[in-house]
Amino acid sequence: MPGTPRAVAKFLSVLSSWLPSLRTRFVLLVAGLFVALSVVMIVVASYLDLHDEEQRAVSDARAIGITVSRLAVPHLTNHHYLILEQELESIAAGGLVAVAQVMDPARAVTIDSDPETSYFDDIETHPLIQLVMETGEEQTRQTPDLIEIAIPVHDMAKGDLLGVSLVSVERKQTDGMLFAIWSRNMVIAGVLLLFCIPVTFHFADNFLRPIKALTQTAHKVSEGSFDAPFPVERTDEIGVLARAYRDMVGRIRDNMAKIHELAFIDPVTGLANREHFRQHFTNSILNENGQPNRLSVLFIDLDRFKRVNDSYGHDHGDALLKEVAKRLETLMVSKGLSSDRSGQAVGPMNQAANPELSSLVARLGGDEFAIIVPARNPVTNIYALTEDLVQCVEQPLEINGLTMTVGASIGVSTYPDDGEDYTAILKNADIAMYAAKRTGGNRASFYNEIERNSWSRDRIRLEAELKNALLRDEIAIVFQPKVNCETTQVVGAEVLARWNHPERGMIAPGGFIDVAEESGLINRLGDRVLELACQQGRIWLDEGMRMPLAVNVSIRQLEKPGFDRRVLDILEHTGFPADQLQLEVTETVAMADPDRVAAVTKPLLDAGITFAIDDFGTGYSSLAILQRLPFNTFKIDRSFVWGIGEDQHSDSIVQTILAMAESLNYEVVAEGVETEEQRDFLRNNGCSTAQGFLFARPMPAAHFDAWLERHASWQPGGAAFQKPYFAA
Structure with a gap:
């Protein structure tokens, strides 16, 4: 029937949920198989027994028929019909035979066992008798009620056909025979089942005992006892499973030890991490x-x-x-x-x-x-x-x-x-x-x-206020333009953070960056500044103006895992192109761990982001390390720019930095340019870009737009801004 396998599977699933014990399932399985086999046995045995009963009844009827035919030989030979009739009546009177007849074809006389008739009566010839007369062979016919057998009667000496005997024996009712047969077989099956169940339980216990022991051991292992014993001495499949499980637990124990060491032990010193x-x-x-x-x-x-x-x-x-x-x-x-x-x-x-x-x-x-x-x-x-x-x-x-x-x-x-x-x-x-x-x-x-002391109180209060500032979105950004020293074109802008404090007003980075670094808030602060910068850069792009932006990055941002992923996520979220973003890292940070800086920045470089060394000249950079780092821009520290024209030492340092940048194919940005003399010195010595108060102070985005409009035709030193540069 369609759907039967699915119904059976569902039934077995429900049955399994009712019978969680493996021992109970095993016993029921054996008992179920025994019952099924018993039913098959009863049906087959009943069929065979019924067939044997019927064959026995036919054999008994034939034996009676042969007896009658032998008994009739002398009587038919001597024509003693009356004696034969009396003998047939006595045979029928026993109740086993329903009808007994003998026919003498020579005289067309039929002698039967019915006392109401006589051999003088005209009795119709039975069809089986007629068939024997025609064929000379024994004939048998079974009806629902009778077994009829006709046997030829031969002269013992001459072998001539003397006549035909017919015996009709009543058949036993099938229902009665089946009931008796089934009753007998069911009693036998019941006795065997009673013997089978305790034997099955005994074998189930012996068979499942090692599995139970293995299960108990597994529970101990799940509770953390990795030294629980396994029944590995067995040579059967359970022993193989136990040894495999023991080996697996051993590997788990070793791996747990390694995981614990990696999770809780410092790999360098062996101390707790x-x-x-x-x-x-x-x-x-x-x-x-x-x-x-x-x-x-x-x-x-x-x-x-x-x-x-x-x-x-x-x-x-x-x-x-x-x-x-x-x-x-x-x-x-x-x-x-x-x-x-x-x-x-x-x-x-x-x-x-x-x-x-x-x-x-x-x-x-x-x-x-x-x-x-x-x-x-x-x-x-x-x-x-x-x-x-x-x-x-x-x-x-x-x-x-x-x-x-x-x-x-x-x-x-x-x-x-x-x-x-x-x-x-x-x-x-x-x-x-x-x-x-x-x-x-x-x-x-x-x-x-x-x-x-008051410093500590102020610092603690400032840290708490900075946390709230990040939550209340009090952090703002300003932009200071970077200008081409030769053409005075605006070639980008540096993004600087400001804290719009509700009581102290606008606070410059020097007032809160140290607190952010020490408290660990620098990561959230840095992410927020980068996000605001990229959002504004995207706005300018949508207005048709490409403005490359530079954002400062601290050592704690670089050290925190996932820094590169956060930067790329911000770029994707805001839609700001990676090739328009430059990240500035101070020289001290870059030189502290150049290998780590190179590893962290590689995915960002691959995405198109550029890097600059900020405050260059204040650290102790070596050419060997610089060649391994992914930077392409030097930012000359303002302390050297301020001394141009007044301090020969500053002039020499700036010239050296510019010469080194040219040899390494680095771009150079000079910070803190405030005078025309400084600008001219930088331009004459090959500095490509400058920023400082000579051009503009850091300002919000709206003021930056207005500043670009107002100073589009400003010509310091005779140069002029090129307004078409801002077109996308």
């Missing part, structure tokens, strides 16, 4: 009664580490970090504050060991380390610990045969005094560390102490 540090702090802030534990976080930044990296390379820098990490751990052990690499089983300062309050040394990244210390008495013990840490780090280090020295600026904040959560505590420790650096470094500073 930032995420491990965060989780350890979070798990330690409350005791078993839900009360806060006092914890101090020591934020350590190495002084002068950048010089080691720049001078000797990252291999020496990594070796130095390993040595510093070893010193920090050794000191913590000597203070009774030892912590293993998993952050377990340590004791608080001057206290008995307490697993809930454990110290932990971690590397957060770069040259930044951090330590969690239980702070039962921070005024005395934490002060002493920070002094020991400073002295520990500042001792000379032997790195690959070289003697090096670094210092440690340490910021300390304490939970819950200085913050309510991990983010606040770490941020405040970072603030305290920067305060230590501002006072010369190689010392410790406590957040609760720097918070008392």
Whole structure:
């Protein structure tokens, strides 16, 4: 029937949901197969038994017919019909035979078993008797009620045909025979089924026992017990499965260990990483009664580490970090504050060991380390610990045969005094560390102490206000035109951020960039400035004016993963062409980690974005590094431009930069041009582009448009702007 397989599958699915036990399914399967086989057996056996019964009835009737035919031989020979009639009547009287007849064809006499008739009566010849007379062969006919057999009667001596005997035997009713047969077979099947079920349960238990053991082991593994035993000693398929499962769990255990190491262990020093540090702090802030534990976080930044990296390379820098990490751990052990690499089983300062309050040394990244210390008495013990840490780090280090020295600026904040959560505590420790650096470094500073001075209060308030400014969209941008020194054409503009403070008015970047850098808000700020710049650039393109834009990028933006993807997403969202965007990176940032800068900027270069080195001349660039970096523009720092014509040293530096740019095929932009003399000097020495107050101050987009209109015919030094340049 159409749809039958689907209906059966659905039925089996429902049945499986009702019978979740494999043992129950196995028993029911065997029982179901047994029942099905029993039904088939009963049907087949009943058919065969019925057939045998019918054959037996025919055989019995034939035996009676043969007996009658032999009995009739002497009587037909001697014509003793009366005696034969009496014998036939006695045979029929037994109830087994319904009719018995003998026909003598010689005299056309029929003798039967019916007492009501006589051989003198004219009895119609039975068709079977007539057929035997014609063929001389035995004939049998079965009707629903009778079995009729006609047998020729022969003279024993001569073999002549003396006559024909006919026997009619009543057939047993089929319904009665079937009932009897079925009853017998069902009783047999029932007895076998009763024997089969307990045997099946027994074999099911034995068969499924190893599977059950394997399942229990799997549950233990799922709960995290990777050392649970497997029944691997078996040689059957279950043993093969157990060994395969054991090997798989072993690989999972090894992979979990590797994943844990990658997720929570710093690959350079082997210390806990930032995420491990965060989780350890979070798990330690409350005791078993839900009360806060006092914890101090020591934020350590190495002084002068950048010089080691720049001078000797990252291999020496990594070796130095390993040595510093070893010193920090050794000191913590000597203070009774030892912590293993998993952050377990340590004791608080001057206290008995307490697993809930454990110290932990971690590397957060770069040259930044951090330590969690239980702070039962921070005024005395934490002060002493920070002094020991400073002295520990500042001792000379032997790195690959070289003697090096670094210092440690340490910021300390304490939970819950200085913050309510991990983010606040770490941020405040970072603030305290920067305060230590501002006072010369190689010392410790406590957040609760720097918070008392007005500078700290202002900085904290400014950080909070900057967060709100980003939420309330108070960040604006201004544009300062970049002008061709030879033709005075506007060849682009630099985008600068402004904070439209509701109380202080418009704040220049110098008033909030440092706060954004230290607090981590620089990423959101940088993304917002880039988005606003690209939106305005797209508006100018739609108005028929191509205006290449330059946007500053900080080191923290470059360090944050996914920077290139965010830039490309902003370009796609705003529709601003990538080849019209230039990103400016300061020389200090570019030289700090040139390999990383090159890796981060490659996808952006491939998209068509150009890069410029900002504040060029203030750092320590080398030609070898410059050739590896993806920049094509120098921006001469304003401090050198301001000295043109007044300081021979500045003139020489600018000329050197311009000559080097020409040899490297770099474009040059001079910042801070304020006088005609500066402009002429730059033009005469090959500087292609300048920007500064001589041309225009930074201004909003609307003022920038008006400035272009008003100064389209301005001719400083006899040159003129070319209005057609702005056509798309």
